[in-house]
Amino acid sequence: MAFTIWTKHLRHSPRNPKWMGRDRFILSGGHGSMLLYSLLHLTGYDLPLEQLQNFRQWDSITPGHPEYGLTPGVEVTTGPLGQGFATGVGMAITSSHLAATFNKPGHELIDSYIYAIVTDGDLMEGVASEAASLAGHLSLGRLIYLYDDNHISIDGSTDLAFTEDRAMRFESYGWHVQIVDDGNDVDAIDKAIKAAKTDLRPSIIMCRTIIGFGAPNRQGTSKAHGEPLGDEELNAAKDNLGWEKEPRFFIPDDVLAFYRKAVDCGRELEADWKMRREAYARLFPDLGVEFNRRILMGKLPEGWEAALPTFPADAKGMATRAASGKVINALAPKLPELLGGSADLAPSNNTKIDGTPAFQKDSYAGRNFHFGVREHAMGSILNGMAIFGGLIPYGATFLVFADYMRASIRLAALSHYPSIFIFTHDSVGLGEDGPTHQPVEHLTSLRLIPNLTVIRPADANETSQAWKVAIENRHGPTVLALTRQNLPTLESPALVEKGAYVLRDYGTPEVILMASGSEVSLVLEAAQKLADEGKGVRVVSFPSWELFEKQDEAYRESVLPKNIQKRLAVEAGATLGWERYAASVIGIDRFGASAPAKVIFERLGFTVENVVEQSKKL
């Protein structure tokens, strides 16, 4: 399968792994990483043999599972099963969208195929089912997945747990299904890939293979899955295949020469694409400029920030989810790369871009995306959109359902994918839907993920600034946690990019009240009350721990001076971790309740009276 894809179909340029006109290849079963590293080395990527010999060692760029951004030519981080499968769907969506946006008849600059080798484990994972259903719905014909149907998983035969009719299942999703009886038959696979290219549906080619093929005593068994072959069996395999036993890493010159033709071939593909791009730019100068900006340079348009709305102070205010919807719609005309949607909660998440169609199979240029009730696939698809190039994707659901897509969020953070996750209904403040829908531990559990920026804005203006941070953060994912309920729009100028800032000082502060999101206006009220009693109070709005930790010592000291240790944090979520900043916390270390928001907040201590009381205790 790999040989056929890499030597007969894949358009790529090993000396320029980021060449935008390339096809993408995904090894969804990332535990086979050495296959990918071998292909990259053989075809001339900057991955010397020493790196292969240094497999899975500290500081090597050949880790146990492929990592995006670490190894040239690795298109996506894989290992957690199903993720490669679903991320590829995001790439195919992006390819289709950019093609619909930029291509002109005779000028098909964007025509990437997304190839993947997928495994039994991938197909068993729910995230792949979700993504496959969506890919079929959207008729993503540029997806060509080869299924390594080897009948073996770690526990043993796939007959132990996986006997569904896979071909029928993919047909039910609307895929083009082909079967290759012998996964070592290059011609049959080649023919199937050619047929896949001409079919308008996504394609899966089910290739019957033998795991550990060539290792005479291990092939076809689960031992070939996770255990090293060992020297003896490796020798037996080499004997069996008529291969030299020494050196252990042996590449015949003619083999290397054959594979390395990919370098020149890639240069030619690039040169041809460049020529076509120049012709396109001459014929369609505006589109050419935009193509250059969005696709080749990946730059934001000059002065885009001017489109960020500001909101006048207003006691009634609005929900931050509503503010987010306004920001999206203010930015959308200036940032055509902004595309996104919701996991079937668009009216609740306020994600719709007005006046643009949905992304559907007959309208790939559409920018409103319907993920369906498929949070996990949404996460992985956003990741694929974020790394293909040319898009700034966002996806939304309720904060509590971040749990469904946590594996995708983590991979985005690990791999520095600039995905934007919008999570509304961010506390018990959502009210009557009750504890199954009320996040409690979620903010902190997301803050725990390294390289993930979590922002919980306090009002409409902080929401606008939070979007600015998210759009400018191109080296990792961003979470926006937004309210269902209305919040006052505050008077003070917001300063989200600092993570925390002094919202107001009442006299000379003896105590600091800090809060995020919906609790900021609560502590402001409490502070006013304390000030009325002659107390000195500082109110700190604290929308993001991660952004605050990035500030220098002097700034952090200016906001939270060491000499004021009487500090109370207020957040409608788990208290854990606020100890870093505060001496005392009003939070929620239990599940929520089904009741009107006002009642819940009162019962759980989120009242001006309680904040005042806890402050006085300090």
Place this chain on the structure above:
Amino acid sequence: MAFTIWTKHLRHSPRNPKWMGRDRFILSGGHGSMLLYSLLHLTGYDLPLEQLQNFRQWDSITPGHPEYGLTPGVEVTTGPLGQGFATGVGMAITSSHLAATFNKPGHELIDSYIYAIVTDGDLMEGVASEAASLAGHLSLGRLIYLYDDNHISIDGSTDLAFTEDRAMRFESYGWHVQIVDDGNDVDAIDKAIKAAKTDLRPSIIMCRTIIGFGAPNRQGTSKAHGEPLGDEELNAAKDNLGWEKEPRFFIPDDVLAFYRKAVDCGRELEADWKMRREAYARLFPDLGVEFNRRILMGKLPEGWEAALPTFPADAKGMATRAASGKVINALAPKLPELLGGSADLAPSNNTKIDGTPAFQKDSYAGRNFHFGVREHAMGSILNGMAIFGGLIPYGATFLVFADYMRASIRLAALSHYPSIFIFTHDSVGLGEDGPTHQPVEHLTSLRLIPNLTVIRPADANETSQAWKVAIENRHGPTVLALTRQNLPTLESPALVEKGAYVLRDYGTPEVILMASGSEVSLVLEAAQKLADEGKGVRVVSFPSWELFEKQDEAYRESVLPKNIQKRLAVEAGATLGWERYAASVIGIDRFGASAPAKVIFERLGFTVENVVEQSKKL
């Protein structure tokens, strides 16, 4: 659908909601909770009309989504989509297992059907796909799911995102698929349910329905999904259906009398079952006693703890996952209710019970369960097993993949399901597989979930005790976090149930070193070194925050005296939260790396030298 199930098929006893012989009914689309509450009220459960009138109010037992344990007759917490679907599969597995274990020809004490009404949203969720594939594989004929095929989701028509051929998809899983063209046709549904009962496969009956049926201006639209009808449309609906407008909650006497027949009917079913149970106990006295203990009383056998193994001190020791495997096998003969397995990592998770077959469609009495690579379904299925009665289920994967099943874990905690989650490979100590497989933030993110007990044992003996806690914890889920790598078996007697305990004092402690799991032996070494230099050191083994927080103040003070604030915590995971107990933390606030475990630990500061140095700094 509900009428047909509840008045023509469901065997239940409203005055004894926990009657073990009953069928189970699951409303998987929990947002329709009022349907379920209405049925419970009408059929005579202890749910007075006032509770329905107090819908979604503080202290009512009619929350926005049904909650297990709160409302009599609610069999499972639903709302997060797909969970009800998958949890029902766990119930059907349990029903099949108990039937295979206890039933004798002519004495079918266990023959529960699992009915559910499932929705578009359920079918779109990956967790349902995973569970459906497994249910088909296992031929769980006692599953009868009615699909509320109303063509509407929150975003609008299901045509926006969900156009797969659902019937074909379920056929591919090996389900029995029937279609009812009119979801209001009671006879057609009745006939389909009867056919489902005689089919050996799990059944899905696809019923074409109209959302908001009867509300003349809303039916068939997405507005009928999430928005209240409002008074005007409610009146229009009542007019349309020929119903009294006042009182707003109006139940005609004859209707109530009709439904309330369920009470007497239930008593008769119970009486008949009791008679059959007594006959069974006479004929099969040993089984009768066991049935009584396991199924009716849900009690552990007397003296079962004697089977818990202890391990002699041993410097080489063993991995805690290996110790866990030994505990499982030591307990399995004494606790026949212990049943579990792994999401295709059994050899790595050490979950296999030796000498017992796998649970398969031709061996439902088997106790080794193959979940396949389906972590999320595993979580929900365990929950279903845990609440059906008669089983103590466990399921395993790598700790990093707890992310895939987090929604199920949370529901278990919220609903007090006694599921046991075994997560091995619990740190960067798993080595070469690298950051995609190395948990970092996971321990703390699990500790954040209310009512979840997380235990990370330090050696084989703590592992044995952790299992004791897990098995005795029948009011919530337990997580066991276990190592891949070997750990010394320590000399000191373990005391896991206290959460934290003094493992050793060297002199009069000036400093406390605390650690969990694999880091305990590390801090012991460091303590010895400090003691050799004449320092007074206490070593605290800290396997579980939750268990420690349950201890009284005096005990906690005895372990962590307030007058010793020089405290260092060492754990191979995120540092956040350890501030509660320690002044300083050696932890990991970054992603891991692919390298041998020893190298990673050294590079990240998990060395005797660094622990000594950080202690001295304190």
